[in-house]
Every structure is written in structure tokens, then in C-alpha cells.
Amino acid sequence: MIEVKDLTFSYDKKPFIEKMNFSVKSGEIFGFLGPSGAGKTTVQKIMTGLITNYQGSVRVNGTECRNRTQAFYEDIGVDFEFPALYEKLTARQNLEYFASLYGRVCRPPQESLEKAGLG
Known part of the structure; x- marks a missing residue:
């Protein structure tokens, strides 16, 4: 369902997220916890296709998030804090x-x- 491999992202020259890996299978419940500034919202923006200039692979339901189409949103739900x-x-x-x-x-x-x- 969600597969993150070697995700690296930077707002400037220094990597903000570096080589992040995790997966969430269908039916699993996954919580994304961490202190303020840890990158939780940034990763959510990547997984929903709002940020596309990342390195590595981020796939939701088999679709690479940077290559999503309008149909991508038909199968996901997101609730930002x-x-x-x-x-x-x-x-x-x-x-x-x-x-x-x-x-x-x-x-x-x-x-x-x-x-x-x-x-």
C-alpha cells in the first residue's frame, strides 16, 4: 500500500530527510510520530504528491507519488494535524x-x- 525506499529530500543544500525507508501493508495501522521539525508533514506532502522534487521512491497503491494522476486521490485519504x-x-x-x-x-x-x- 505504501512503500518508501531511500527517500531523501532537502529544502536547501543539506538533506532534511535522508535515506528514509518504511512500508505499510494493506490493513495495517501506521502512526507517524516525532518531534516538531522532524519531517512528518514533509513526508505527508510527498506521499500526497504536493512535493515532487524528492530522491528515492515513494509509492502509494503502486503509484510513484511524483507521477500521480487525478485518479490517485480516489483511493487515499489524508488528515493533517x-x-x-x-x-x-x-x-x-x-x-x-x-x-x-x-x-x-x-x-x-x-x-x-x-x-x-x-x-
Whole structure:
């Protein structure tokens, strides 16, 4: 399901993540723990295809994350602890953005907002 081999990534010249290896098989529960600044969110961004300039291989459901297509998001779910990437978007904009990741027609954002009492 998830296979990370020799993952190396750097925001500058010095490697931030160096030769990381792990795998998660179908049905396994995996927790990604570590202190602030350890690279947890960076690895999540790599696994979801938001960062593509890494070295090594990161495969989710057999797809190399840097080569993902629109269909990639149909089979995964991600929950970031703090949605820093999306905190400047309104609730409607967040719903519209995430709906755009999927090929199928999603519920209209206003319907979801009303259901959650945020209309």
C-alpha cells in the first residue's frame, strides 16, 4: 500500500530527510510520530504528491507519488494535524479545492455547509 525506499529530500543544500525507508501493508495501522521539525508533514506532502522534487521512491497503491494522476486521490485519504496549507481558504474554498481532486461529481459545497450548520 505504501512503500518508501531511500527517500531523501532537502529544502536547501543539506538533506532534511535522508535515506528514509518504511512500508505499510494493506490493513495495517501506521502512526507517524516525532518531534516538531522532524519531517512528518514533509513526508505527508510527498506521499500526497504536493512535493515532487524528492530522491528515492515513494509509492502509494503502486503509484510513484511524483507521477500521480487525478485518479490517485480516489483511493487515499489524508488528515493533517494542522491544515496550514489551507488555513487561508474559506470553508467553501476548502470544499471546492478538495472536490477538485476527485473525478466524480461531489455534493455541492453549499449543501455540505448547510448540513454542518455553516450555511
